[in-house]
Amino acid sequence: MDPAVAIAPCPVDPCKNYKARTDTACCAAAGIDRGDAGGIVCCDGRKVICVWKHNYAGITGKAAQLVHDCIYEHEAVHLPETINCTIGQRCTTELKRGGVIWWDTYGSECRAYKREVRCLQRARNKCGDDTFCRSNIRIFLEQAADQRDAYCKWVFFS
Numbered sequence: 001m002d003p004a005v006a007i008a009p010c011p012v013d014p015c016k017n018y019k020a021r022t023d024t025a026c027c028a029a030a031g032i033d034r035g036d037a038g039g040i041v042c043c044d045g046r047k048v049i050c051v052w053k054h055n056y057a058g059i060t061g062k063a064a065q066l067v068h069d070c071i072y073e074h075e076a077v078h079l080p081e082t083i084n085c086t087i088g089q090r091c092t093t094e095l096k097r098g099g100v101i102w103w104d105t106y107g108s109e110c111r112a113y114k115r116e117v118r119c120l121q122r123a124r125n126k127c128g129d130d131t132f133c134r135s136n137i138r139i140f141l142e143q144a145a146d147q148r149d150a151y152c153k154w155v156f157f158s
């Protein structure tokens with residue numbers, strides 16, 4: 001028998017001692033936000049929705065949580081429409097930004113901003129007579145509506 005084969009060690013599972021990161025750890029990784037308020041991260045072989053509050057830090061009080069939830073809803077539309085993380089890479093500290101499928105970027109953003117606008121409209125009502133909250137929400141609502149119109153005008157089937 002070939003001696004090299006005879007003394008070959010048992011295969012070791014490379015993932016045996018690897019502990020997958022939490023969503024919080026995945027989203028907090030340096031530079032992964034690229035200045036965006038929200039995004040999808042491919043982390044340890046799975047897709048994670050991130051909302052980066054420090055990128056809309058001007059907003060405080062009741063509106064902050066409402067905006068957070070609407071950014072999350074926007075990203076939730078993208079989640080099934082982003083490219084899968086590499087299967088089998090779960091223990092190799094894989095970390096990168098997820099991308100929407102290239103041939104449907106406008107469609108995906110159109111759908112995501114439509115959802116975000118509806119969410120922000122509901123959020124504005126949830127402010128009640130808190131005028132500071134309403135004015136904060138209005139800024140995001142106007143931006144999201146502009147983005148929706150810019151993307152959706154190129155989308156004929158959505």
Ligand SMILES: [Zn+2]
Pocket residue numbers: 074078108109112
């Ligand atoms: Zn988007």
